[in-house]
Amino acid sequence: MKYADEFRDKEIAVGLAKAIRSEADPEKSYRFMEFCGGHTHAISRYGLEDMLPKNVRMIHGPGCPVCVLPAGRIDMAIRLAERPDVILCIYGDLMRVPGSQGASLLKAKARGADVRMVYSTIDAIRVAEEIPGRAVVFFAIGFETTTPPTAVMIRLAEKKQLKNVSVFCNHVLTPPAMQNILESADIRNIGPVEIDGFVGPAHVSTIIGTEPYEFFAEEFGRPVVIAGFEPLDMMQAILMLVRQVNEHRYEVENQYSRAVTRDGNLRAKEEVSDIFELRDQFEWRGLGLVPYSGLKLKRAYDKYDAEVRFDMNELRVADNPACECGAILRGVKKPVDCKLFGTVCTPEAPMGSCMVSSEGACAAHWTYGRFRDHQQRRAS
Amino acid sequence: MKAHQRKLDIRNGCVDLSHGSGGRAMSQLISGLFHEAFGNEWLACGNDQSAFDVGAGRMVMTTDGYVVSPLFFPGGNIGSLAVHGTVNDIAMAGARPLYLSASFIIEEGFRFSDLRMIADSMGEAARAAGVYIITGDTKVVERGKADSLFISTAGIGVVPAGLDLSAGNARVGDRVLISGTLGDHGVAIMSKRQNLAFETEIVSDSASLHDFVASMLAAGGKGIRLMRDPTRGGLAATLNEIAQQSGLGFQLQEAAIPVKPGVAAACELLGLDPLYVANEGKLAAIVAPEVAAAVLAAMRMHPLGRDAAEIGEAVADDHHFVQMATSFGGGRIVDWLSGEQLPRIC
Numbered sequence: 006m007k008y009a010d011e012f013r014d015k016e017i018a019v020g021l022a023k024a025i026r027s028e029a030d031p032e033k034s035y036r037f038m039e040f041c042g043g044h045t046h047a048i049s050r051y052g053l054e055d056m057l058p059k060n061v062r063m064i065h066g067p068g069c070p071v072c073v074l075p076a077g078r079i080d081m082a083i084r085l086a087e088r089p090d091v092i093l094c095i096y097g098d099l100m101r102v103p104g105s106q107g108a109s110l111l112k113a114k115a116r117g118a119d120v121r122m123v124y125s126t127i128d129a130i131r132v133a134e135e136i137p138g139r140a141v142v143f144f145a146i147g148f149e150t151t152t153p154p155t156a157v158m159i160r161l162a163e164k165k166q167l168k169n170v171s172v173f174c175n176h177v178l179t180p181p182a183m184q185n186i187l188e189s190a191d192i193r194n195i196g197p198v199e200i201d202g203f204v205g206p207a208h209v210s211t212i213i214g215t216e217p218y219e220f221f222a223e224e225f226g227r228p229v230v231i232a233g234f235e236p237l238d239m240m241q242a243i244l245m246l247v248r249q250v251n252e253h254r255y256e257v258e259n260q261y262s263r264a265v266t267r268d269g270n271l272r273a274k275e276e277v278s279d280i281f282e283l284r285d286q287f288e289w290r291g292l293g294l295v296p297y298s299g300l301k302l303k304r305a306y307d308k309y310d311a312e313v314r315f316d317m318n319e320l321r322v323a324d325n326p327a328c329e330c331g332a333i334l335r336g337v338k339k340p341v342d343c344k345l346f347g348t349v350c351t352p353e354a355p356m357g358s359c360m361v362s363s364e365g366a367c368a369a370h371w372t373y374g375r376f377r378d379h380q381q382r383r384a385s
Numbered sequence: 386m387k388a389h390q391r392k393l394d395i396r397n398g399c400v401d402l403s404h405g406s407g408g409r410a411m412s413q414l415i416s417g418l419f420h421e422a423f424g425n426e427w428l429a430c431g432n433d434q435s436a437f438d439v440g441a442g443r444m445v446m447t448t449d450g451y452v453v454s455p456l457f458f459p460g461g462n463i464g465s466l467a468v469h470g471t472v473n474d475i476a477m478a479g480a481r482p483l484y485l486s487a488s489f490i491i492e493e494g495f496r497f498s499d500l501r502m503i504a505d506s507m508g509e510a511a512r513a514a515g516v517y518i519i520t521g522d523t524k525v526v527e528r529g530k531a532d533s534l535f536i537s538t539a540g541i542g543v544v545p546a547g548l549d550l551s552a553g554n555a556r557v558g559d560r561v562l563i564s565g566t567l568g569d570h571g572v573a574i575m576s577k578r579q580n581l582a583f584e585t586e587i588v589s590d591s592a593s594l595h596d597f598v599a600s601m602l603a604a605g606g607k608g609i610r611l612m613r614d615p616t617r618g619g620l621a622a623t624l625n626e627i628a629q630q631s632g633l634g635f636q637l638q639e640a641a642i643p644v645k646p647g648v649a650a651a652c653e654l655l656g657l658d659p660l661y662v663a664n665e666g667k668l669a670a671i672v673a674p675e676v677a678a679a680v681l682a683a684m685r686m687h688p689l690g691r692d693a694a695e696i697g698e699a700v701a702d703d704h705h706f707v708q709m710a711t712s713f714g715g716g717r718i719v720d721w722l723s724g725e726q727l728p729r730i731c
Contacts, residue, residue, distance in 0.1 A: 006649050015714050022714075050658075052715020124581055236713050352723035373717040376706050 012235030013051070021240040022056040029247050035061045037246050038336060039204040040183060042069030042364025043234040049363075049373035051236040061243065064200060064336030065359075065366030067182055067291060068209075070147040070175075071098050072358040072365040075288040076322035078175055079104035082144050085173065085315060086110065086118035092136065093173075094129035095144040097122040102361055105322040107354075126158035133162070133170045142311045146175045150208040152300065153273040156280045159302075159309050173311040174301050177287060179209050180217045181298035186335050187225050191293065195332040202246040204239065205231035207261055214269030218257045226255045233261040280306055288321065290358035291330035328357035333366050340367040341378055347371060393417045393497055400495045405525025415523060418497070422504035423511065427519035435519035437484060443544040447474040450537040454729040456503065459573045460588030461665075463536055464503035466731060468510035468518075469591045469665055471540040473614045476595035477668065479550050479602055480542035482514065488522040490535040503534070514593040516540070542595075548602070552630035552671075554610035559699040560677040561635060562670045564597065564684055565590070565692040567620055568648040571662035574730055575655065583654070587647045592666030597689040601670065604683030608676030614668050616731055619661040621719045623669050624707045631671075634702025637719065640712040641696045661722050663730045671699060 029035055039045060045065040048054060054063065067073050079102055086093040093110070100111045100122065114120040119139075123129050126143060133141035145155040155172055162170040183203060192198055205218055210231045218229045228249035232242030242260045249256065259265055280303060287299025302310040311317065324330065328350070329343035340346045340359065350356040352368050359367035393413060403410040420428050427435035451467045461469075467487065475482040487507065491500070511518050569590040576585045594614065602609060615623040620642075624635050644652075644659045652659050666689065672680050677695060684690030697709075707719040 006646055006653065009650075009653060013713055015712060018714050049717060050711070051713040052711045052717045053713075055715040372720045372723070376704070376708055376716070376718050379704060 009235070012233070012237045014237065017237055018056065018240055021237070021244055025061060025240070025244050025247055026058045028244065028251065029058055029061050030251065031058075031060060033060065033250075035201055035247055035250055036064055036199050036336060037061070037202045037204060037243060038064040038066045038186070038200045039239070040066040040068040040179065041204075041206045041209070041234075042072065042362065043207060044204055044232065044239060045069070045366065045369050046364050047234055047236050047239055049369040052373075053236060053239060054374065054377070056240070057243065061247065065334075065369060066186065067289065067334045067358070068148065068179065068206060069362055069364035070151070070177065071102055072361040073177065073289040073291060074099075074102060074146055074175060075290045076104045076324075077288065077320040079110070080108065080320045080322060081317050082173060083108055083110060083113045083118070085142060085311065085317060086113050086120050088315070090140050091315075092119045092121060092132060092139050092141045093144055094121050094123045094132060094141060096146065098362055099144060099146065103355055126154045127161070130158060130161050130165070130167070130170065133167050134165070137169055140169050140171065143170070143172050144175070145172045148177060148179050148206070148209045149212045149277075152176045152277050152281065153212065153270075156276040159280055159306060160276070162309060171309050171311040171314050172302065173317075174281070176281065176300040177289070178298050178300070179206055179213070180221060181295055182289065182292065183221055184225070185292055185295045185298070187227070189292065189295075191331055192335070195335065195337050198335045198337060200227065200336055201250050202228040202230070204242050204246070205229045205257070207232060207234045207238070207264070210261065210265045210269065212270050212273050215257050215259050215265060215267050216269070222255050222257050228255045228258070230258045231261050231265055233264065290324065291334050293331070325356050330357035330359045330367075333359050340370045343367070347375070395497045395501050398497045400491050400497065400500065400525055401493050402525050402527070405491070405523055411523060415521075418501055419504055419521060419523075422501070422508040423518045424508065425517045425519065427517060428521075435484070437519070440543060442546055445475055445478045445480045445542050445544060446539065447471060448537070448539045449474060450535065451731060452532070452535050452729050453574065453731050454532065455574070455577050456499070456533055458577050458589055461591040462503055462506055463534060464505075464507035465510040466589075466591050466665060467536045467538050468507050468514065468516070469593050470616070470731060471538040472514050472516060472593040472595055473665075473668075475540050475542035476593070476598045477550070477612045477614055478542070478544055479548045479598060479609075479612070480544040480595075481599075482516045482540055482542040482595055484541045485511065485516055485518045486520045486539040487518050488524075488537045490524050490526060490531050490537075492531045492533050493525055493528050495533055500534070510593065514595065545602070550609065550611045552611050552627050555627065555631040555633055555671045555699050556610070556673070557633060557699055557701050558674050559610055559671045560674055560695050561624070561637065561697040561699070562672060562677065562681055562684065562693060562695050563620065563642070564594075564668045564670075564690045566643045566645045566648065567615070567664060567667065568644060568652060568659035568662035570665040571619070571657075571730055572648045572651045575651065583651065585647050585651055587645060587651065590664055590666035592689055594666065594668055594689065597684070597687050598668070600683050600687050601680055605672055605676040605680035608673035609680065610671045610673065612668050612670045615664050617663050618722050619659070619663060620669060621658075621660045621707065622722055624719065625705075625721045627671065628702075628705040628707055631699070632705065633699045634705055635697055635707045636700045637697035637707065637709040639709050641694050643692045643694050660719055665731060674698075
């Protein structure tokens with residue numbers, strides 16, 4: 006596959022792996038968090054862990070929008086979908102995300118709720134045009150990458166004067182979450198967070214650019230390397246992080262320069278800031294309430310805001326107390342340290358955020374990497 | 386007096402509730418459409434069942450339901466798929482398929498012209514496979530109670546004397562062979578799904594495999610431990626199933642697994658893994674190492690096995706993991722699929 010295979014070349018990977026091994030100081034340990042689920046997926050899917058020396062460890066961050074969506078927001082969506090006048094349009098991976106007490110949109114659909122899978126916001130507009138008599142609500146989720154399409158949807162609804170379109174907005178922001186990982190009050194309970202650098206988001210950064218990470222790197226003294234989602238991108242980014250750590254630098258570097266600029270996509274940013282504004286706080290499954298980390302529609306767009314239009318009540322559901330997602334997302338614990346991992350919490354019946362989609366830390370380890378636990382046990 | 390006053394208007398007509406009521410209209414549909422398409426002496430008798438002679442030895446029986454959406458896709462339709470799928474379930478036992486049954490659940494309003502096309506391709510697929518559809522049933526349900534058309538089938542075949550293919554036969558060191566490229570059927574279906582339609586040259590691999598199986602058995606004899614057709618859940622589900630049943634594990638080489646570039650590209654775009662995408666004309670075989678080369682050569686000689694490949698081997702593993710060395714140089718598990726990747730693929 007042209008333009009993809011080039012970024013999956015084994016020979017180059019072996020060369021990068023060798024460089025990482027020779028430059029990483031054996032006396033030191035290097036703990037890097039890849040924020041994005043896309044990176045977590047690449048690491049697991051291509052088996053990158055096997056190519057890194059023992060003292061270079063990757064910590065899987067919270068950057069999977071499906072995983073971090075709290076159960077309360079799913080419950081809210083289910084309540085909405087149960088209304089006979091509503092058609093709820095969702096991205097397919099939301100179907101199985103657990104709400105409280107094992108509820109999900111998949112189960113709500115089976116009981117008769119009109120929940121439809123769409124592949125883009127344009128599909129939701131199409132449904133609204135085809136069925137003008139019912140209210141079409143788009144369940145908007147995702148980081149900065151998926152927010153512009155939601156903005157486009159609202160613009161289209163305006164232009165077409167569609168009165169039956171609204172958005173249940175759950176868009177979240179990357180930089181506040183990265184910050185929260187290092188400085189949240191929870192850290193007092195779970196122990197010190199030891200992260201020496203961050204692999205910064207790929208697609209998110211195409212929109213927001215590299216600039217928003219500059220404050221973070223400076224303030225927290227941690228290097229950030231923005232990297233693409235291909236396995237060679239990851240290997241190169243890890244090498245760049247090793248070098249920064251060795252040289253005591255903490256800069257924002259851009260490995261993904263073929264797609265990311267310092268300023269990002271100005272047009273998309275403009276559309277988003279026209280329509281959305283910051284929430285004071287937003288709940289993340291696994292991280293709890295994170296200040297200024299979520300978006301909502303501006304007042305001027307109230308008629309497109311499902312929360313206003315349907316007078317939706319905010320629902321909160323506490324995470325399972327035994328769930329270690331908060332510590333796993335911060336790299337303080339590993340999936341195997343959680344009592345629930347692989348026992349009551351599996352990809353078929355996820356309890357915590359990290360098990361919800363294959364991009365979550367626990368699901369990725371369960372699905373792709375758990376053979377290593379047995380290898381390690383055998384070796385010790 | 387003639388039984389049927391007016392011929393079925395195949396071009397413009399459609400199925401209504403009377404075609405499932407047991408009356409004259411139903412009889413007209415059966416004889417005018419199904420008998421014509423399937424044409425054989427058993428159906429011509431018009432009995433509620435068909436009688437046939439039973440030879441000595443072991444027989445296999447299978448049943449299957451078809452709910453694929455859309456009904457027509459590049460490389461086939463629900464009719465040919467129903468025949469191929471049923472024949473293949475029989476063929477995986479090394480058996481020769483003989484007779485099929487077919488039951489149709491039709492939503493009122495379904496066009497005769499579509500039904501004719503589907504029945505014709507069933508008949509064609511059956512003739513090509515040398516099997517007969519000897520009994521059937523037709524039900525019509527109200528609009529909205531079924532999505533266009535569902536077909537369910539049963540099939541019967543005979544197993545050659547002395548042959549017993551089963552997961553229990555697999556041994557450490559056995560080789561894993563697959564008959565060709567993975568994921569063609571699933572991608573062909575996806576490419577025609579509403580909301581998702583994309584341009585691709587990929588056609589479904591839907592095909593009857595029993596003749597192909599016979600040529601493999603001729604080359605490998607008892608060295609062939611078992612065969613499975615990796616349909617829903619793809620090769621990943623099939624190998625995990627075999628690992629559980631045989632008490633072994635598998636070690637695969639990703640670089641050896643054939644995938645068409647068009648399928649790889651579509652999967653990339655849709656976020657799917659070809660190892661989990663359905664096939665309808667492929668098989669995976671576990672064979673003894675000493676016959677692997679001969680069987681592989683025989684597979685490649687056959688038109689259905691031109692892209693056949695050896696992709697890994699059975700290993701001792703208490704956890705029954707299917708592991709894979711990635712073409713990038715790392716390792717990973719190829720786990721069961723969790724959840725539903727593509728509903729109504731067959």
